[in-house]
């Protein structure tokens with residue numbers, strides 16, 4: 120469904136992503152696993168048109184993506200919940216959720232319908248009740264994260280990219296977000312799931328790509344993976360230290 124080939128991005132001296140090549144299958148949860156600074160969010164931003172690659176290509180459904188702007192990715196069916204929680208703090212929860220759709224047609228929809236629509240999106244994965252009329256900035260961080268996810272989901276994307284969005288969630292919301300991810304994958308979507316939590320990786324993934332210092336060191340199925348082998352790929356020194364400690 121989606122492929123990146125030789126995708127590279129540097130920031131000055133820092134090589135954030137070096138010749139990354141990965142194939143992503145429709146109908147899967149594809150996890151990107153890597154330590155802090157390994158290039159995960161850089162990949163996310165390249166697949167959202169937020170930053171432009173220095174080299175490499177992105178192919179979606181057999182076609183090279185040439186217009187690599189946020190609007191072009193959105194039109195193609197991509198939506199991203201970014202790691203940094205980006206909300207308009209003074210606007211209502213409803214406004215924040217429908218922000219991505221505003222300007223198309225939805226402003227013409229009456230206020231109560233906007234509210235119903237936002238509520239319907241949230242109900243697909245959120246368990247914690249959220250006041251739709253509250254300024255989004257007044258919510259706890261976990262609720263803000265749900266709002267950001269709802270904004271991405273509101274577009275009904277075919278490729279949904281989630282960059283460490285489960286970090287601040289409580290147990291019930293986390294479980295229902297995971298169930299939602301599985302449900303969307305079963306419906307044929309591609310879910311790109313960025314995390315560094317091994318329990319989440321093993322519970323949710325179909326495919327796993329491991330990033331280390333900007334390099335894709337492996338892409339493999341979850342069934343062919345074990346936590347210790349993934350740790351070796353992700354952080355070899357840490358894995359060796361752990362083994363030395365535990366015999």
Ligand SMILES: Nc1ncnc2c1ncn2[C@@H]1O[C@H](COP(=O)(O)OP(=O)(O)OP(=O)(O)O)[C@@H](O)[C@H]1O
Pocket residue numbers: 130133134135153154155156157158159160161162202
């Ligand atoms: N805008 C930027 N300017 C300069 N360096 C950057 C920028 N964005 C990322 N980097 C650097 O690129 C490398 C990869 O960063 P990236 O954010 O992609 O990592 P990550 O795997 O998402 O890390 P984390 O787990 O902490 O979110 C890091 O060394 C980071 O410091």
Ligand SMILES: [Mg+2]
Pocket residue numbers: 159160161202282
């Ligand atoms: Mg990141």
